[in-house]
Amino acid sequence: MATIQEQIEALQEEILRTQKNKATNAHIGKLKAKIAQLKLKQEKAAASAKSGGGDKGFEVKKSGDATVALVGFPSVGKSTLISKVTDAHSETGAYAFTTLTCIPGVMEHRGAKIQILDLPGLIKGAAEGKGRGKEILGVIRSADMVLFIVDPFQDAHFEVLHRELHNAGLRLNEERPPVFIKRTEKGGIDVRTTVEQTHLTPEEMSAIIRTFGYTSALVTLRHDTTAEQIVDALAMNRVYEKAVIAINKIDIATEDQIVHAEGALPQAWPIMRISAFKEIGLEELKDFIYDNLGFMRVYLKPQGGEADLEEPLIVKDDSTVETICTKLHRDFVRKFRYAKVLGPSAKFDWQRVGLDHLLKDGDLLTIVTKR
Ligand SMILES: Nc1nc2c(ncn2[C@@H]2O[C@H](COP(=O)(O)OP(=O)(O)OP(=O)(O)O)[C@@H](O)[C@H]2O)c(=O)[nH]1
Ligand SMILES: [Mg+2]
Known part of the structure; x- marks a missing residue:
């Protein structure tokens, strides 16, 4: 019997052989669905194989306010x-x-501690495990x-x-597609859409969804x-992540070569x-990383005390009250009663909010805990 990898490759070849047009759209969709499922199976197999024989030493403890992974071919710098922008x-x-x-390093910039991870050069085939690709x-x-x-x-x-x-399931600088699929008890696959669908007919969509083992579902598009x-x-296994690019070694490239690369x-x-070697643009790179990570400042006012307007907390801009609690103290989430917010995220001054409240840059926050 063919291995999972061979089955995936056979399906990929079939996709390549199939002419892409409106008539083959759904067929290609089904093939892609099968590949996605085989990959999940492959991941599960790899995970259970790993728990047996330890291939450790690759796990890094996350630290700081955000983590950035360096990705590139071998020898790009x-x-x-x-070594130039962190303590590592x-x-x-x-x-x-x-x-x-x-190899992790920490870069401190504008009040934020940003963890940067140096990784082995990534090469073609990494998703199948080449060159420690999986890790x-x-x-x-x-x-x-x-x-x-x-x-x-x-x-x-690139x-x-x-x-x-x-x-490998990473979607960079992409929005999560607004597709909602809910398993239902009966009634078949019911596709509801607010806009015209030009890529697939409802039947074609149902066929793809059925390959994932659904018989009845409500699909909202x-x-x-x-x-x-x-x-x-x-x-x-899809992960939606931000990505940015630095072109390195501009000290030995001509303007034409750089423009061509861009x-x-x-x-x-x-x-x-x-x-990196000649230290050109490294301060700008720090700003570039900071700005693209999207940080915000949240000021704290202890209950009955004075607000600390000197040293805000620096957190990712999708942080909630819970994020702040977790950051402050392990017990804060467990002991949480409510919080009060003054500032951009509050509907009115000192609005009472819960753990899932989304904060905004410049908010002033008071957390009230149980004794
Ligand atoms: N001229 C020039 N050389 C550079 C620059 N940055 C790195 N190098 C050189 O490129 C070579 C590879 O650099 P590394 O930093 O080891 O590259 P790497 O991406 O970590 O490589 P791997 O660990 O093998 O994946 C070294 O000889 C560096 O001195 C640069 O900005 N300009
Ligand atoms: Mg290296």
Whole structure:
């Protein structure tokens, strides 16, 4: 019998062989759905194999206010960079695969502690486990942001890496598709949509959804949805993450070469130029990382005390009251009674809110706990 990997490859080949047009859309969708399921199976198998024989040493403890993973081909200068912008020292070398494990460093900038993870160079086939690919991908998935380091002389590299991460379920600078699928008791697959669907007919959608083992479900669509998006909504391993790019080694590239390299990158993504070795653009890079991570300041006022307007907490801009409680003290969530907010996220001054309240930059917060 064919292994899971062989089955996946056979399906991928079938997709490549199939002409892409309106008539084959649904068929391709079904093939993609099958691949997604096989990959989940493969992940589960890998996870249970791992718990038997330990392949540890790759796990990193998250620390700081946010985590950024450095991703690039071997020898693009990831270790040179982390050694310059953080407290970590990571061996650099003029040969590929100098770095063999995950090396964390901390960069302090504008009041935030940002953890940066130096990783071994990622190569084609990583999603199938080549070159410790699985471990590297695991670290990337758990980070808050990916910082691609690219070489101005290798303009095909970025696309290879991006596809590798895509194959591993990572969706970079993409919105989670607004597809809602709810299993129901009976009634078959009921597709409800608020806009015209041009990619798939309701029957084609149902066929894809059934391959995931659903017989009855309510499907709500608010966008013109592709087969890939349906599959993404059903596969449980998708991670939506922010990504930015730094073109390194600009000290040895001509303006023409840099412009050419930029042309091969997604135009809508944040991109900047640096030289890690010659320390060009590194202060700007720190701002660039900070700005793209999206931080905000939250001021604290202890109950019955004075507000601390000097030292705000620096937190990710999707933080809730619970995020702050967790950060302050382990017991705060357990002992939480309510919180009061003054500022941009409050509907009125000192609004009483719960743990799930979303905070905004500049909020003043009081947390009231049980004794
Ligand atoms: N000219 C120039 N050389 C650089 C720059 N950054 C890194 N290098 C050189 O490129 C080589 C590889 O650098 P590393 O930092 O080891 O690269 P890496 O991405 O960590 O490589 P792996 O660990 O093998 O994945 C070294 O010889 C560095 O000195 C740069 O900005 N300019
Ligand atoms: Mg390295």
